[in-house]
Amino acid sequence: MTRILFSAPRSDWEDYRDVLPAAIADAGVEATIEHALDPEDPASVDYVVYAPSSRLKDFTPFTGAKAVLNLWAGVEGIVGNETLTQPLARMVDPGLTEGMVEWCVGHVLRHHLGMDRDILRRDAVWDPVAPPLARDREVTVLGLGELGRAVAEALAALNFRVTGWSRTPKRIPELTCLSGDDGLAEALRRAEILVLLLPLTEGTRDLLDAARLSLLPEGAVIVNPGRGPLIVDDDLLAALDAGRVGHATLDVFRTEPLPEGHPFWAHPRVTVTPHIASATRPRSAARVIAENIRRGEAGEPFLYLVDRARGY
Structure with missing residues (x-):
């Protein structure tokens, strides 16, 4: 069973609570999703779905994580985090x-x-x-x-x-x-x-x-x-x-x-205008996250990986 930590403010979790499990199931992955700041046994987490507005700042305990999947297109709030050694994927959402x-x-x-x-x-x-x-x-x-x-x-x-x-x-x-x-x-x-x-x-x-x-x-x-x-x-x-x-x-x-x-x-x-030019749409973004999880479980390359040297 694939274990996923959804690390984002509660308001984001409310938006993704239903659509993310459905998208992951449609991708053919059996998974459990946890929304918590301090998960039990972080070393057993396979994927961290992450918003830079999350209070999670130390990725050191997530020794088993295969990737951190950003909910936002921008990664400037996380790319310089020295504790983040896992692959980082940015959000590229058709919506x-x-x-x-x-x-x-x-x-x-x-x-x-x-x-x-x-x-x-x-x-x-x-x-x-x-x-x-x-x-x-x-x-x-x-x-x-x-x-x-x-x-x-x-x-x-x-x-x-x-x-x-x-x-x-x-x-x-x-x-x-x-x-x-x-x-x-x-x-x-x-x-x-x-x-x-x-x-x-x-x-x-x-x-x-x-x-x-x-x-x-x-x-x-x-x-x-x-x-x-x-x-x-x-x-x-x-x-x-x-x-x-x-x-x-x-x-x-x-x-x-x-x-x-x-x-x-x-x-x-x-x-x-109040930062409304383009917002991540949970339903379509959930499918992007689910596809990257499917790829990780199948041993395929992740989509939209961040180049740490370039910063995006």
């Missing part, structure tokens, strides 16, 4: 990807079409301003992993001129793919609308500082559903105040929830 694509496409279209300008008019002035076609709008997506690639391809399918940037070279049909430091500078220079979908690593923290923000076209729009610390807050506020950045739609922040007195709340060129 999460679909949600991210929908949120990003919606906000890119909002800014491309100038919807805020039209919706917020209250002065009874008939002032028709037709937006350019998508084929005449440059959009840059920083990050071409699972989420970034899906978003970039969806935007390209709508005829936007999409440039994608990644740390290492990639070739993706319908996209202009750039990489490296020189490629980043060029990607930013093109970005009338910039979408941030990079993981948070030591190489991406504070990536958008004053110097890089200055490379954007005048009035560029930033859409950040990736990670809050990718942007230096004070530098972004200065660029907004100067008009270099026309608007910033932000779904993620250095501190969450965003503190009540933070300047982003009241800034007229900032839209704040």
Whole structure:
């Protein structure tokens, strides 16, 4: 009998209590699932299903664990844990990807079409301003992993001129793919609308500082559903105040929830959304977890393993 520890807050357990056992059974694995902070005999646990918001921080006792299966797409809260020596798999959930694509496409279209300008008019002035076609709008997506690639391809399918940037070279049909430091500078220079979908690593923290923000076209729009610390807050506020950045739609922040007195709340060129761009859907995420458990029991390679050196 495979033994699974579900290490996450009780609210998460309530979401997964029914769908996770069902998904594991459908995968053909006989298992017991325990939700506890201090399980009896941790050495006998085969898999830890883990949310970084869990109070579990010491993985040393789990000497028999074959893998730690993260419930979230982001792993920056766990990847540096020195007690974690087991294989670590991140969450790549089709539902999460679909949600991210929908949120990003919606906000890119909002800014491309100038919807805020039209919706917020209250002065009874008939002032028709037709937006350019998508084929005449440059959009840059920083990050071409699972989420970034899906978003970039969806935007390209709508005829936007999409440039994608990644740390290492990639070739993706319908996209202009750039990489490296020189490629980043060029990607930013093109970005009338910039979408941030990079993981948070030591190489991406504070990536958008004053110097890089200055490379954007005048009035560029930033859409950040990736990670809050990718942007230096004070530098972004200065660029907004100067008009270099026309608007910033932000779904993620250095501190969450965003503190009540933070300047982003009241800034007229900032839209704040409460980390809703894409949530893990328990039903589809449970199937991802169950498949990795099935693979582990069958001696097959795990899906979505984290590269500890890269941090994602």
